[in-house]
Amino acid sequence: MTDEAQLRWMALGDTTRRPAVVMLHGGPGLPDYLGDVAAMVADLAPVYRYDQRGTGRSPWRGRHSLARHVDDLAELLDAWNVSKAVLIGHSYGTNLASRFCLAHSDRVAAMLLMCGPFVGDWRSGDRAERDRRMSAAQQERLHALEELPDRTEEQEVELLTLAWFTDHADPERGWHWAAQGARRRRPVNWTMNGELGREGRADPLDAHLAELRACLPARTEFLGGADDPRPVTALESLALRLDLPLTRIEGAGHEPWLEQPDTVRAHLRRFVQGAMGA
Structure with a gap:
């Protein structure tokens, strides 16, 4: 450039x-x-x-x-x-x-x-729909990971998987794709x-x-x-x-x-x- x-x-x-x-x-x-x-x-x-x-x-x-x-x-x-x-x-x-x-x-x-x-x-509609697709435990874990000042490699992968699996219509396959993307689309x-x-x-x-x-x-x-x-x-x-x-x-x-x-x-x-x- x-x-x-x-x-x-x-x-x-x-x-x-x-x-x-x-x-x-x-x-x-x-x-x-x-x-x-x-x-x-x-x-x-x-x-x-x-x-x-x-x-x-x-x-x-x-x-x-x-x-x-x-x-x-x-x-x-x-x-x-x-x-x-x-x-x-x-x-x-x-x-x-x-x-x-x-x-x-x-x-x-x-x-x-x-x-x-x-x-x-x-954004409000997006957040509400993501919350609907996640369990209370998943929401709590995602918020906890977001609050960490520094994350390990595995914590970063876990955060991205939780953040991305709700992007998909099928939650089971969505979890697989999100976990795969969390390791490949790195580092953020x-x-x-x-x-x-x-x-x-x-x-x-x-x-x-x-x-x-x-x-x-x-x-x-x-x-x-x-x-x-x-x-x-x-x-x-x-x-x-x-x-x-x-x-x-x-x-x-x-x-x-x-x-x-x-x-x-x-x-x-x-x-x-x-x-x-x-």
């Missing part, structure tokens, strides 16, 4: 084809985890992914800002010789995609927003998470929706899990405000490709084929 940070990126498919697909992982503070999703469409278009600065194999210890992360994506597109990209964001990646579109709409060919962004007062950059979270609350995407609607590419869609603890009604409301289609994946939560892979694969392939054709 121009500030000498180093970002690790990966590509699948024929990188001479255009436009390219760029997948933006969530967090903030997690390394990339969208390899299985990228493989669903890599025969249709080149697919790029990267560890956002400060995560995975992209080391960074400076201050984090939303503007810097937007600039990172623009610099990566330059490095890949991609003038316009099909952006597929997941969770926090949908916020990053939206803010990138606000700054560089001329570089976005199409955009698929999976399980986000969430605007308005969605809690500093990055806090800094970008505070900036996002100080300058919410909600305040830019009129501007966003005006600059969105013609092919923009939402995809959400019907059983995501984050209320799908919040996505429905946002889709109405932006006049965009929303597809609900039944029987799936915040990572719908895990619980309904065939349905998600079919949707992604239709979307990417349409974007490549356009």
Whole structure:
């Protein structure tokens, strides 16, 4: 990067084809985890992914800002010789995609927003649904782990498993996926998470929706899990405000490709084929 940070990126498919697909992982503070999703469409278009600065194999210890992360994506597109990209964001990646579109709409060919962004007062509904999916003992243990000033490796894995298993529609399989993710998506950059979270609350995407609607590419869609603890009604409301289609994946939560892979694969392939054709 121009500030000498180093970002690790990966590509699948024929990188001479255009436009390219760029997948933006969530967090903030997690390394990339969208390899299985990228493989669903890599025969249709080149697919790029990267560890956002400060995560995975992209080391960074400076201050984090939303503007810097937007600039990172623009610099990566330059490095890949991609003038316009099909952006597929997941969770926090949908916020990053939206803010990138606000700054560089001329570089976005199409955009698929999976399980986000969430605007308005969605957190109270999310918290209530997570509490409903957890036992009292699990809630107590999670709060206790969150309060620890320092956590061991096993305590960190336990905390993440408890925090993430409620993301899924099926609690038993959800526990397995959460425990697996808690060991693979490490370490979590809690500093990055806090800094970008505070900036996002100080300058919410909600305040830019009129501007966003005006600059969105013609092919923009939402995809959400019907059983995501984050209320799908919040996505429905946002889709109405932006006049965009929303597809609900039944029987799936915040990572719908895990619980309904065939349905998600079919949707992604239709979307990417349409974007490549356009």
